[in-house]
Amino acid sequence: MEILEAYDLTKSAHSAAVLVGCDEKTVTRYVALRDSGRDVAERERRTRVIDPFLAKIEELVDKSHGQIRADVVHERVQAMGFAGTDRTTRRAVAEAKQAYRDGHRRRYRPWIPDPGYWLQFDWGEGPRVAGRRTQLFCAWLSWSRFRVVLPAWDQQLPTLIACLDTTLRRIGGAPTYLLTDNPRTVTIDRIAGLPVRHPDAVAAGRHYGCAVRTCVPFDPESKGGAEHTVKIAKADLVPTEANLLPAYENFAALDSACARWCDQINARPHRATGVPPVDRLVEELPKLHVLPDNPHILALGEERLVNSDQTISWHNVRYSTPDGHQGRRVWCRVSGDELVIVARTATGLAEVARHRLSTPGNPRILDEHYPHHPDGSTLRTPKPKPRTxxxxxxxxxxxxxxxxxxxxxxxxxxxxxxxxxxxxxxxxxxxxxxxxxxxxxxxxxxxxxxxxxxxxxxxxxxxNTGTSNVVGIDEAHSTQPGTGGWRRLGA
Incomplete structure (x- = not known):
C-alpha cells in the first residue's frame, strides 16, 4: 500500500521507487496489477513439471468420485513420462480432490418440522447388565424436541413395537410419520432402490395411525435428530472412564436411570428453541392423533392370563411374574432360548420377566418375584389364633x-x-x-x-437363670454318664 500511495502522489514509477526504497520495476508491476483489478497480494502461479499431466489427474479423480489414492495416480503419471517426485503428485491430487468436492458438495436446506408430523427413532448400544448386552431405544419428537429413551435386551420386532407403544403413550399421542433407518425389522428388501417394508411394521403403523418412513441407506444426516439423541444418551447412561458412572446392578436400575435422564433433559431449555421440550409438547399434543386403547398385540406375542399364584402357563410350563399382575392379561413371546413376558404398566408396555425356556414338569419360579415368600420349599409353621x-x-x-x-x-x-x-x-x-x-x-x-x-x-x-443353660433332647446330648462301665464287661 505504501508503494501505491507513493505512486499516486508522484505519478512516476521512478519517483515512487525512490520514496519507498524499492526497485522501479516493482512499482510498475504493482500498479499494473491494481489497474487490471487483480489482488496485488496474489502471487502468480509458476509453471510446474506436473502441469502437462493435470488433465489426466483430474480425469482419474473424477472417475473415482474423489476416492483414488495419490500413490496410484503417481504410478499412472510416471508411466506417461512424469519425472517429478511423489510429493508433487500428492499436492496436485489434493488440489484436484478439493476442486471435485467443491463441485459436488451436498447442498443443505434447514429442515423446519411441523408440529404433530415426525417422530424419529433409532437404536444404540447400551451398557452391560449382569454381563449381558443391552440396547437403548431412542426416540425424538421433531417439533417439540421431546426425547424418550427406553432400555431393552434386543432389537427384535416385538421389542421394537413394545418400545414404540411405550413411547407414544408417554408422549400422549401419535404423529403422522415414524422415521428410522433401514433395519431388517422395518425394511426387508430393496428393489430398484425402493424399500420394501416389513408387513408387521406396516400393520403396527396402521394400528397407531402412523406411516412408517425410512431414511436413505448409509445416510444418518437424513434423521440427525435421532442420531444426536443416541449420542447424548450413550454419553450420559453408558458407564465409561470419562463419565465415571457405576455399573448397573440389574435391568430395573437401568430402566430407572433412563427415566430420570428423560425427565431431566426434557425439563431443560433446548438450545435451538430456548424452551423446555416438555412445555413445547403441551403445544404439540393437540396436533397428535389419539392412541388406541390396546397395543398392537400381533407382534407382542400371545396373550396369557396371570393366575393368583403369579404364574402363567406357556406350553404346559409355569413361569412366574412379578407381584401386581394377578388376574390381568400379559403377552408372551419366545426370544432365542428365552420366554419374554410383557405387561401393561403405568407408563405403557414394559418387559416384566424373562425366563429360560423349560419343559413340562420343570416350572420356572424366581424367588425375587415372591419377596413375601423368600423360600417356597420351606414348610410354614402355623401361628396360634385364639378363639375362646x-x-x-x-x-x-x-x-x-x-x-x-x-x-x-x-x-x-x-x-x-x-x-x-x-x-x-x-x-x-x-x-x-x-x-x-x-x-x-x-x-x-x-x-x-x-x-x-x-x-x-x-x-x-x-x-434365677433363664433359658441359657437348658439342655435340649437331641442327638448331641446323652444321659449316659460314660463308657467306663462297659470296660468291666470286656467290651
Missing part, C-alpha cells in the same frame, strides 16, 4: 406361651387345655413374666408332662 376366652388368656401370657402351645401341639401332648388352664392360674399367683419364662424353657426342653411347669418354676426361682 381360655385360649386368649393363655396366649396373652407372652411369647413363651405361644412357643409352648406350638411345640405341644406338634408333639401330640395329652390334656393340653387343662395344662393351659393351670399355667393361667399360676400366672395369677406368681406373675405373668415368671410363668411365661417357664413356658419358654419347657418348650425349648420338650417338657410337657404334669408337674413339669411347677418344677421349672421352682428351678428358676432357686437359680
Amino acid at each position: 376366652e381360655a385360649e386368649i388368656d393363655f396366649l396373652m401370657l407372652g411369647d413363651g406361651a405361644n412357643a409352648w402351645l406350638t411345640e405341644a401341639a406338634a408333639t401330640g401332648v395329652a390334656r393340653i387345655r387343662r395344662k393351659m388352664g393351670q399355667a393361667v392360674e399360676l400366672a395369677r399367683v406368681l406373675g405373668t413374666e415368671r410363668v411365661d419364662r417357664a413356658l419358654a424353657v419347657a418348650a425349648a426342653a420338650g417338657r410337657f408332662d404334669d408337674g413339669d411347669l411347677v418344677s421349672i418354676l421352682d428351678h428358676l426361682a432357686g437359680t
Whole structure:
C-alpha cells in the first residue's frame, strides 16, 4: 500500500521507487496489477513439471468420485513420462480432490418440522447388565424436541413395537410419520432402490395411525435428530472412564436411570428453541392423533392370563411374574432360548420377566418375584389364633406361651387345655413374666408332662437363670454318664 500511495502522489514509477526504497520495476508491476483489478497480494502461479499431466489427474479423480489414492495416480503419471517426485503428485491430487468436492458438495436446506408430523427413532448400544448386552431405544419428537429413551435386551420386532407403544403413550399421542433407518425389522428388501417394508411394521403403523418412513441407506444426516439423541444418551447412561458412572446392578436400575435422564433433559431449555421440550409438547399434543386403547398385540406375542399364584402357563410350563399382575392379561413371546413376558404398566408396555425356556414338569419360579415368600420349599409353621376366652388368656401370657402351645401341639401332648388352664392360674399367683419364662424353657426342653411347669418354676426361682443353660433332647446330648462301665464287661 505504501508503494501505491507513493505512486499516486508522484505519478512516476521512478519517483515512487525512490520514496519507498524499492526497485522501479516493482512499482510498475504493482500498479499494473491494481489497474487490471487483480489482488496485488496474489502471487502468480509458476509453471510446474506436473502441469502437462493435470488433465489426466483430474480425469482419474473424477472417475473415482474423489476416492483414488495419490500413490496410484503417481504410478499412472510416471508411466506417461512424469519425472517429478511423489510429493508433487500428492499436492496436485489434493488440489484436484478439493476442486471435485467443491463441485459436488451436498447442498443443505434447514429442515423446519411441523408440529404433530415426525417422530424419529433409532437404536444404540447400551451398557452391560449382569454381563449381558443391552440396547437403548431412542426416540425424538421433531417439533417439540421431546426425547424418550427406553432400555431393552434386543432389537427384535416385538421389542421394537413394545418400545414404540411405550413411547407414544408417554408422549400422549401419535404423529403422522415414524422415521428410522433401514433395519431388517422395518425394511426387508430393496428393489430398484425402493424399500420394501416389513408387513408387521406396516400393520403396527396402521394400528397407531402412523406411516412408517425410512431414511436413505448409509445416510444418518437424513434423521440427525435421532442420531444426536443416541449420542447424548450413550454419553450420559453408558458407564465409561470419562463419565465415571457405576455399573448397573440389574435391568430395573437401568430402566430407572433412563427415566430420570428423560425427565431431566426434557425439563431443560433446548438450545435451538430456548424452551423446555416438555412445555413445547403441551403445544404439540393437540396436533397428535389419539392412541388406541390396546397395543398392537400381533407382534407382542400371545396373550396369557396371570393366575393368583403369579404364574402363567406357556406350553404346559409355569413361569412366574412379578407381584401386581394377578388376574390381568400379559403377552408372551419366545426370544432365542428365552420366554419374554410383557405387561401393561403405568407408563405403557414394559418387559416384566424373562425366563429360560423349560419343559413340562420343570416350572420356572424366581424367588425375587415372591419377596413375601423368600423360600417356597420351606414348610410354614402355623401361628396360634385364639378363639375362646381360655385360649386368649393363655396366649396373652407372652411369647413363651405361644412357643409352648406350638411345640405341644406338634408333639401330640395329652390334656393340653387343662395344662393351659393351670399355667393361667399360676400366672395369677406368681406373675405373668415368671410363668411365661417357664413356658419358654419347657418348650425349648420338650417338657410337657404334669408337674413339669411347677418344677421349672421352682428351678428358676432357686437359680434365677433363664433359658441359657437348658439342655435340649437331641442327638448331641446323652444321659449316659460314660463308657467306663462297659470296660468291666470286656467290651
